[in-house]
Amino acid sequence: MTRTVNAERARTAGSGPRPVADPWWDRRRDVWPAAVAGAFTVAQLVLVRPGLGLGWDETVYVSQVSAHAPAAFFSAPRARGVSLLVAPVSLWSSSTALLRVYLALLSGLALFVALRAWRGLFPARVLALGGALFASLWVTLYYGPQAMPNLWVAVAALAAVGCFLRAQEDRTLRAPVWGVAAGAALMALTRPTDAVWVCVPLLVPLVVVRRWRHWPLLAALAGGLAAGAAEWVAEAYVGYGGPLQRLADGSAIEGGLGWHLAVDDQLRSLVGRTLCRPCDGTLPQPAVFAWWFVLPVLAALALVFAIRAERTARTLLPLACAATAAFPYLFLIGYAAPRFLLPAYAMLAIPVADALANLVGAAPRTWRPVTVTLVALGLAGHLAVQFVVLERTVDRADAGHRDWTRTAQTLHRLGVRAPCLVTGHYNVPVAFYAGCASVDVSGHNANTTVAALARTAQRTPVVVLTDGTGAPPSYARAWTSVRREGWRIYLSPAATRKSAHGS
Numbered sequence: 001m002t003r004t005v006n007a008e009r010a011r012t013a014g015s016g017p018r019p020v021a022d023p024w025w026d027r028r029r030d031v032w033p034a035a036v037a038g039a040f041t042v043a044q045l046v047l048v049r050p051g052l053g054l055g056w057d058e059t060v061y062v063s064q065v066s067a068h069a070p071a072a073f074f075s076a077p078r079a080r081g082v083s084l085l086v087a088p089v090s091l092w093s094s095s096t097a098l099l100r101v102y103l104a105l106l107s108g109l110a111l112f113v114a115l116r117a118w119r120g121l122f123p124a125r126v127l128a129l130g131g132a133l134f135a136s137l138w139v140t141l142y143y144g145p146q147a148m149p150n151l152w153v154a155v156a157a158l159a160a161v162g163c164f165l166r167a168q169e170d171r172t173l174r175a176p177v178w179g180v181a182a183g184a185a186l187m188a189l190t191r192p193t194d195a196v197w198v199c200v201p202l203l204v205p206l207v208v209v210r211r212w213r214h215w216p217l218l219a220a221l222a223g224g225l226a227a228g229a230a231e232w233v234a235e236a237y238v239g240y241g242g243p244l245q246r247l248a249d250g251s252a253i254e255g256g257l258g259w260h261l262a263v264d265d266q267l268r269s270l271v272g273r274t275l276c277r278p279c280d281g282t283l284p285q286p287a288v289f290a291w292w293f294v295l296p297v298l299a300a301l302a303l304v305f306a307i308r309a310e311r312t313a314r315t316l317l318p319l320a321c322a323a324t325a326a327f328p329y330l331f332l333i334g335y336a337a338p339r340f341l342l343p344a345y346a347m348l349a350i351p352v353a354d355a356l357a358n359l360v361g362a363a364p365r366t367w368r369p370v371t372v373t374l375v376a377l378g379l380a381g382h383l384a385v386q387f388v389v390l391e392r393t394v395d396r397a398d399a400g401h402r403d404w405t406r407t408a409q410t411l412h413r414l415g416v417r418a419p420c421l422v423t424g425h426y427n428v429p430v431a432f433y434a435g436c437a438s439v440d441v442s443g444h445n446a447n448t449t450v451a452a453l454a455r456t457a458q459r460t461p462v463v464v465l466t467d468g469t470g471a472p473p474s475y476a477r478a479w480t481s482v483r484r485e486g487w488r489i490y491l492s493p494a495a496t497r498k499s500a501h502g503s
Helices: 002-012 027-047 058-064 081-090 098-118 123-133 136-144 150-169 174-189 192-208 215-240 243-253 263-269 286-308 312-331 337-362 366-414 428-435 451-457 493-500
Strands: 421-424 461-464 480-484 488-493
Touching: 002 058, 027 081, 027 098, 027 123, 027 136, 027 366, 058 081, 058 428, 081 098, 081 150, 081 174, 098 150, 123 136, 123 215, 123 337, 136 174, 136 243, 136 337, 150 174, 150 192, 150 215, 150 312, 150 493, 174 192, 174 215, 192 215, 192 337, 215 243, 263 286, 263 312, 263 337, 286 337, 286 366, 286 451, 312 337, 337 366, 366 461, 366 488, 421 428, 461 493
Parallel strands: 421 461
Antiparallel strands: 461 488, 480 488
């Protein structure tokens, strides 16, 4: 009888040894991943600064649920997941600091949950090291407390893949199946196209490889993706002419998806260029991007160690997900942003940590101190570079956001207050900071016409912003103009009347 039970377990177990069912909290194995997640939250609050103003894209996401300003135009590539994440704070408070603290706490908790999904698949020290490697990247720290989608795709993908492997290795477990559904739903809710790219290596073996077929897991993965993308699809039919048209519009906004070698663009962006478009100029110093070329070497070593230890799937699957997540941003778009590769970095983190642990463990006893020293020095240098880049990136962002704040304050001093409209140079963030609506008559964010805007300007304060060198649009040539803070501000007749009355 014992042999029969064991044979049945082996037949249904998928690939690799079974993880042992554990209590939800195991101090021995959870304390280090929890410590890493806590340190991640603290580092965000210390290094990124809760008072850092909202960036352009953040104002778009936050404005959808903001008590402070009207909703900005929501373009085709965006999804509503980030707006839902920030809603518990933004619906009742306009405090940026409060929102940053909330997102830092939430992202730290999400990282812990994602690492915990891998418990039993790798030793706790490997999970903690992998979490630390991912959390200490400047791009991870920078976007942790920001209202942006890429980090959430990353942690959701990390959790989903860990749950997927656990569900495959012990098909009696139900919690990991639900974890896959939840992770897939969060990915699709925040960035549907990225979710599909990440999940390709999960879907293919479920359908093609007989011993990997697990129908409840397939239903959970497909159902999670469908549930997360449902709002995006419904909105596509209502406002964009259908999903295919929305994808086409999104492609046009991103410069036309097709074969573009963006590897060098990503290298240039690693110096702290949050959006590298156009991505020209020289490459940064090798110290800035050396880690980027170490990653594939360590990933290959991780796969070698996994094959030798007969646990290939645990390493191969996240590496495959990393490759598919990175592919469109390395080869299909003509510009770069470091945040685009966050899901790939999250997928690489645990295999790379496992490779480092094996390199140290496999070294002969007499050489182990040398190996440990070299690895420690390499990690210390890597961290130093990451923190220098982070500091410079935060400083640049802070300077730009303060400029928008000063411009919004100038508008208030000129009597421009809600309800009001802002168009022109940097109209989206300035409008949000001023509590106004933002409008465009051309470009990808066009949401009105020149004729409609001219009519509106007769009864509603409208502001046109230029950089001080360009001419105003034809409908604003007779408007009152003011030069402030390097900007040329044109005030509509309604705005001028409001200013004259001291409103």
